[in-house]
Amino acid sequence: MLNRRRVLIGAGALTLLPTLSAHAMVPFRLGLTPVFLDNDAEVISRMRAAFSEALGVDVKLEQRRTYEEVTALLLEGSIDAAWLCGYPYLQHKEALSLMAVPVWNGRPLYQSYLIVGTDSTAKGLADLRGGTHAYSDPNSNSGYLVTVSDLVRMGERPETFFGRTIFTYGHRNVVRAVAGGLMQSGSVDGYVWEALAKTEPALTARTKVLTRSEWLGFPPFCGRSDQMGTPRMQAMQQAILGLDKTEKGRAALSLLQLDGMTKAAPSLFDGIAARMRIMETVRP
Amino acid sequence: MFTAALMILVGFLASQQVLAALRQVQDARIRELAQLQIEALSVALGPLVSRNDIWGVYDTLDRASGQNEGQRLVFAAVANAGGAVLAATNPRRAPVDSNIAALTKGAQALDALSVAGKTAEIKVLAPLVYQGREVGQILTEMDVSDLVAARRRVSRWLLIGNAVATFLLAILGYLVMRRILMPVTRVVERMRESADAPEPIAPSDMPAGDSEMAQLARSYNSMVGAIGAKAEADRRLAERERFVSLGRLSSSLAHEINNPLGGLLNAVDTVQKYADRPDVVRESADLLRRGLGHMRDVARATLDLNRLDHTGAVLAAEDFHDLKLLIEPEISRQQQRLGWEVGKITCTLPAAPVRQIALNLLLNASEAAGREGRVSLKAGHSGGRLCLEIADSGPGLSKSACARLLGTEAAVTGSGVGLRLVRDLVNQLKGCVSFDRAGGETIIRVELPC
Numbered sequence: 001m002l003n004r005r006r007v008l009i010g011a012g013a014l015t016l017l018p019t020l021s022a023h024a025m026v027p028f029r030l031g032l033t034p035v036f037l038d039n040d041a042e043v044i045s046r047m048r049a050a051f052s053e054a055l056g057v058d059v060k061l062e063q064r065r066t067y068e069e070v071t072a073l074l075l076e077g078s079i080d081a082a083w084l085c086g087y088p089y090l091q092h093k094e095a096l097s098l099m100a101v102p103v104w105n106g107r108p109l110y111q112s113y114l115i116v117g118t119d120s121t122a123k124g125l126a127d128l129r130g131g132t133h134a135y136s137d138p139n140s141n142s143g144y145l146v147t148v149s150d151l152v153r154m155g156e157r158p159e160t161f162f163g164r165t166i167f168t169y170g171h172r173n174v175v176r177a178v179a180g181g182l183m184q185s186g187s188v189d190g191y192v193w194e195a196l197a198k199t200e201p202a203l204t205a206r207t208k209v210l211t212r213s214e215w216l217g218f219p220p221f222c223g224r225s226d227q228m229g230t231p232r233m234q235a236m237q238q239a240i241l242g243l244d245k246t247e248k249g250r251a252a253l254s255l256l257q258l259d260g261m262t263k264a265a266p267s268l269f270d271g272i273a274a275r276m277r278i279m280e281t282v283r284p
Numbered sequence: 285m286f287t288a289a290l291m292i293l294v295g296f297l298a299s300q301q302v303l304a305a306l307r308q309v310q311d312a313r314i315r316e317l318a319q320l321q322i323e324a325l326s327v328a329l330g331p332l333v334s335r336n337d338i339w340g341v342y343d344t345l346d347r348a349s350g351q352n353e354g355q356r357l358v359f360a361a362v363a364n365a366g367g368a369v370l371a372a373t374n375p376r377r378a379p380v381d382s383n384i385a386a387l388t389k390g391a392q393a394l395d396a397l398s399v400a401g402k403t404a405e406i407k408v409l410a411p412l413v414y415q416g417r418e419v420g421q422i423l424t425e426m427d428v429s430d431l432v433a434a435r436r437r438v439s440r441w442l443l444i445g446n447a448v449a450t451f452l453l454a455i456l457g458y459l460v461m462r463r464i465l466m467p468v469t470r471v472v473e474r475m476r477e478s479a480d481a482p483e484p485i486a487p488s489d490m491p492a493g494d495s496e497m498a499q500l501a502r503s504y505n506s507m508v509g510a511i512g513a514k515a516e517a518d519r520r521l522a523e524r525e526r527f528v529s530l531g532r533l534s535s536s537l538a539h540e541i542n543n544p545l546g547g548l549l550n551a552v553d554t555v556q557k558y559a560d561r562p563d564v565v566r567e568s569a570d571l572l573r574r575g576l577g578h579m580r581d582v583a584r585a586t587l588d589l590n591r592l593d594h595t596g597a598v599l600a601a602e603d604f605h606d607l608k609l610l611i612e613p614e615i616s617r618q619q620q621r622l623g624w625e626v627g628k629i630t631c632t633l634p635a636a637p638v639r640q641i642a643l644n645l646l647l648n649a650s651e652a653a654g655r656e657g658r659v660s661l662k663a664g665h666s667g668g669r670l671c672l673e674i675a676d677s678g679p680g681l682s683k684s685a686c687a688r689l690l691g692t693e694a695a696v697t698g699s700g701v702g703l704r705l706v707r708d709l710v711n712q713l714k715g716c717v718s719f720d721r722a723g724g725e726t727i728i729r730v731e732l733p734c
Binding site for chain 1: 379
């Protein structure tokens with residue numbers, strides 16, 4: 001019954017698209033964090049243009065410094081949807097629903113990289129004991145969860161394994177911190193590192209990838225579950241999924257070095273969930 | 285030389301003043317820039333440092349130092365209140381948690397900042413104040429190579445400018461000095477050009493006014509006039525001496541002419557008385573011829589002596605014959621003995637001055653020898669020179685006579701006729717006079733190059 005209702009609402013939403021466009025009422029608010037995008041004005045501008053065109057209403061991109069802030073905004077309804085990380089999505093799985101997952105190199109998957117400076121002699125995570133380490137965000141999968149869960153797996157205490165840790169609140173900042181020598185190692189989104197290797201090769205050239213994690217679910221677009229049935233959210237989901245269908249959408253995707261967007265089941269993030277469970281074993 | 289050194293010193297001091305002023309301007313500028321930079325960083329870093337936000341500090345410093353190429357800030361490190369480094373633009377140089385004291389050596393305080401020295405970078409250590417509280421320290425290194433280079437450039441141009449200015453001023457000074465000293469140069473040239481008879485400076489070349497130089501020129505001209513007057517006086521004195529010697533000769537010459545006259549008149553009377561006796565007339569005529577011939581010779585010799593300046597005749601043995609003719613009356617008047625020894629004379633010396641020299645010396649010798657004394661003359665060649673040796677049995681030359689004959693000082697009056705004239709004539713002929721005394725005789729020797 002519920003499924004049928006959802007289908008009907010979905011069909012209704014499709015038929016309502018022109019109507020929504022015609023009314024052009026309240027702007028759609030999409031949350032972003034610099035953790036991932038690092039304030040790339042052109043990317044943000046292109047995404048906004050692509051979404052506004054597809055949706056027919058103005059799309060406001062709300063940026064906050066941390067995943068926690070954006071997640072909080074989404075949960076309280078201050079924003080309609082957000083491009084989050086798999087880790088905060090899973091942390092609030094009951095309240096949030098997947099709208100779309102980006103496709104990178106043909107798959108909705110990415111890795112976490114453990115990077116060090118090019119002059120480092122470390123062979124693995126174990127060699128970084130007592131050193132300095134840069135995480136991107138405490139709610140980032142690739143920029144925090146993967147490394148700390150690996151340490152737990154190794155029987156280490158993440159809070160004491162490194163001599164000094166910092167949060168840079170941006171994957172690009174992690175690369176900057178390691179490349180500049182501020183920190184000896186860092187946990188970074190593999191997709192971001194690879195994208196930077198193309199756009200800023202001089203920056204990534206001063207770092208090297210020490211280890212790569214298993215393939216994990218790519219950071220998804222999420223909305224509140226209780227809003228997912230509304231025409232507004234349906235329209236937005238269609239707009240996100242259809243980014244590769246429009247010229248502006250393709251331009252945005254091209255800048256993001258993504259192939260497109262796809263629907264995904266929550267099971268895509270099982271790998272992250274597994275790591276969360278590891279962490280639960282050491283948390284009170 | 286002194287002027288040039290003074291100019292260089294003035295140039296050097298002026299350059300130092302300019303460089304000192306430039307240094308002050310640069311110091312003020314760099315102080316202002318450093319202050320602005322540190323204040324701007326303090327505003328941005330204050331809250332970050334107060335909560336030990338390492339990434340925030342690094343991100344701020346990294347953005348500040350990477351704003352544009354060629355900017356002044358080359359290094360910055362920020363420490364918390366405990367002195368532990370939070371972040372630096374180059375973390376490898378100042379790692380997180382290291383002590384900032386390891387980097388502060390040579391750091392200057394902001395209010396005493398100076399760009400002195402040749403280092404391209406200066407280090408500034410300043411407290412980081414946030415909300416009125418010192419939350420940490422900030423160490424910055426600033427690139428001042430452009431200021432140092434500017435100062436070096438200014439120094440170089442000052443050096444070149446000073447060298448050129450000093451060179452030009454030295455040339456100008458030389459020209460001015462040369463112009464100032466022109467009258468002196470003119471006097472020196474006049475003196476050099478005519479050492480024997482200096483010439484006065486022409487009125488057109490006289491410096492105007494009553495300056496020292498004008499006085500010098502006027503004094504010089506007065507001196508030249510005095511020298512000319514003295515030369516004229518000397519010439520007249522020499523002339524007078526010549527006439528004196530002639531005057532002395534005249535009485536004996538009058539006797540020489542008068543003595544034969546009685547005999548000649550007797551001969552005329554004899555001719556008149558015995559006109560009908562051809563042998564007596566012939567004998568008397570011979571006597572007349574000899575007497576008149578002697579008188580003619582005496583007259584000619586006297587004329588020749590008087591014609592000193594007009595004849596260009598070369599000295600010959602006949603000249604000594606004439607001299608003997610002229611001196612003999614004086615010798616015989618004093619009943620003296622005359623020694624006469626003249627060798628072969630072959631030279632190109634002019635006759636007149638040599639005759640004058642010999643006659644004057646013979647007259648003096650005769651006077652010195654006294655009655656019944658002895659006078660002698662020897663003339664001949666020796667080693668390409670004509671040697672005249674006049675000796676007498678007199679007491680010798682007085683000191684003043686000796687000075688007049690041999691000395692070089694101005695003429696002094698006294699006995700001894702024409703000794704000064706002798707000296708002058710010998711000098712003109714580039715010869716030399718010597719005086720000796722041997723065997724009770726005074727010997728004056730004259731050597732003249734032929």
